[in-house]
Amino acid sequence: MTASTVAYRYAAALLDLALERGDANQVGEDLTKVAAALEASGELQVVLSNPAIRRQERLGVVTALASKLGLGGTATTFLKLVVEKGRASAIAQMVEAYRERHDAQSGRVQAEVISARALAESDLESLRQKLEATTGKSVTINSRIDPDILGGVITRVGSKVFDGSVRGRLEALKDRLIRETA
Numbered sequence: 001m002t003a004s005t006v007a008y009r010y011a012a013a014l015l016d017l018a019l020e021r022g023d024a025n026q027v028g029e030d031l032t033k034v035a036a037a038l039e040a041s042g043e044l045q046v047v048l049s050n051p052a053i054r055r056q057e058r059l060g061v062v063t064a065l066a067s068k069l070g071l072g073g074t075a076t077t078f079l080k081l082v083v084e085k086g087r088a089s090a091i092a093q094m095v096e097a098y099r100e101r102h103d104a105q106s107g108r109v110q111a112e113v114i115s116a117r118a119l120a121e122s123d124l125e126s127l128r129q130k131l132e133a134t135t136g137k138s139v140t141i142n143s144r145i146d147p148d149i150l151g152g153v154i155t156r157v158g159s160k161v162f163d164g165s166v167r168g169r170l171e172a173l174k175d176r177l178i179r180e181t182a
Contacts, residue, residue: 007093014078014094015101023074028102030075035095037069048088058083109135113143114154116165131157 018024038045047053047061062083066076082088103109111131113124124141131139135157146154150166 004093004097006087007090007097010078010082010087010090010094011097011101014074015098015105018074018102019105021074023072024102024105026072027074027078028099030069030071031095031098033069033071034065034075034079035092037065038091045088045091048083048091051086055084058088103140106138108138108140109157111139111141112156113141114146114149114156114165115143116145116147116149116151118145119143119153127153127155131155 014027015024018027038048044061044065048058050058059080062076062079065071066079071079079091082091082094087094099110109131111128113119113127119127124143128139128141131141139157148167150170152165152168154165154168155162
């Protein structure tokens with residue numbers, strides 16, 4: 001099984017359990033905290049994934065991490081299971097798969113907005129409303145800045161990309177000119 005298949009299966013099982021217990025939102029928040037901690041500390045990822053470190057020590061690290069982050073019981077038990085099964089290297093993928101499944105189940109979608117400079121809150125709100133009208137779902141926007149796009153906005157919703165960037169338009173113009181002169 002590929003890591004993404006494993007991540008999807010673990011995330012699906014966790015979401016089913018969390019929905020049954022009524023704490024799916026809390027579990028999602030807890031997993032986001034865990035993903036941030038793992039991203040911030042490569043050493044933590046190595047410790048949790050390294051089979052040379054005794055299982056009890058790795059589980060002790062999970063317990064300490066859960067306490068420090070204030071994780072609920074469902075997320076803590078899930079992390080312990082993942083570490084025991086030797087799947088800690090796929091935790092970040094599991095978190096992403098959980099988020100995607102939970103959003104789909106809740107009628108939400110994540111949108112990534114990339115701009116050359118910071119956008120005003122009113123612009124982001126206007127874009128969010130247009131995306132909600134287009135998708136028919138509640139949209140959460142995650143924005144980031146990339147000066148390389150020169151200007152305009154690139155928006156990703158799921159697998160769809162709306163490229164309104166200056167760089168994208170220049171590349172399209174270049175491709176068109178090459179086709180017309182060939």
